[in-house]
Amino acid sequence: AQSVTQLGSHVSVSEGALVLLRCNYSSSVPPYLFWYVQYPNQGLQLLLKYTSAATLVKGINGFEAEFKKSETSFHLTKPSAHMSDAAEYFCAVTGGGGAQKLVFGQGTRLTINP
Amino acid sequence: ETGVTQSPTHLIKTRGQQVTLRCSSQSGHNTVSWYQQALGQGPQFIFQYYREEENGRGNFPPRFSGLQFPNYSSELNVNALELDDSALYLCASTRGASGNTNTGELFFGEGSRLTVL
Numbered sequence: 001a002q003s004v005t006q007l008g009s010h011v012s013v014s015e016g017a018l019v020l021l022r023c024n025y026s027s028s029v030p031p032y033l034f035w036y037v038q039y040p041n042q043g044l045q046l047l048l049k050y051t052s053a054a055t056l057v058k059g060i061n062g063f064e065a066e067f068k069k070s071e072t073s074f075h076l077t078k079p080s081a082h083m084s085d086a087a088e089y090f091c092a093v094t095g096g097g098g099a100q101k102l103v104f105g106q107g108t109r110l111t112i113n114p
Numbered sequence: 115e116t117g118v119t120q121s122p123t124h125l126i127k128t129r130g131q132q133v134t135l136r137c138s139s140q141s142g143h144n145t146v147s148w149y150q151q152a153l154g155q156g157p158q159f160i161f162q163y164y165r166e167e168e169n170g171r172g173n174f175p176p177r178f179s180g181l182q183f184p185n186y187s188s189e190l191n192v193n194a195l196e197l198d199d200s201a202l203y204l205c206a207s208t209r210g211a212s213g214n215t216n217t218g219e220l221f222f223g224e225g226s227r228l229t230v231l
Binding site: 004036041042043044045046049090092101102103104105106107 | 149158159162170172204206219223
């Protein structure tokens, strides 16, 4: 079974500051990990994914995440926040064969202060 | 390339009624999944369809059922609606091989927001 814990339901940073959104996972099999972003009244858009290749994954809009097996973490970072980054961010895990059942965290709402 | 489209975007039902939500998958995608996203929560997996058959199901009661059609579009049906069924229902599609889509990217629609009164 898999699970995801996102630390911090709300994160607020200033424009230009570092963005760090935390995600810890639990998985009984080697995990595949994802970060999705959700803008108001929209569906989910994939930011990046880890599928057992390079541990540092680069995604869209300047985001990246590092898979750390020893810490069971997959934190999302961006060096410099932009106003357009304000959204809800979800970490998700899947693994094992068969249907792609994504298990999502509760989400982190990112607010950017001017 | 047409993305995932869902209908209706919003609907209101009363407790005990039945609802059907529809999803057209992205061109070239043969696998459709449905997720329920309650307010302030992350999406929860309902089930997945591959080649018109259910090939995975989450922890949802049997009154949640689905269909996938030969053109890979899909329906989600919910019978005997309860207040807790109020949520955003998200459809996602991907291209799967033998139903194993673990490394594939899911493409989500914008969802159908259901309110049960």
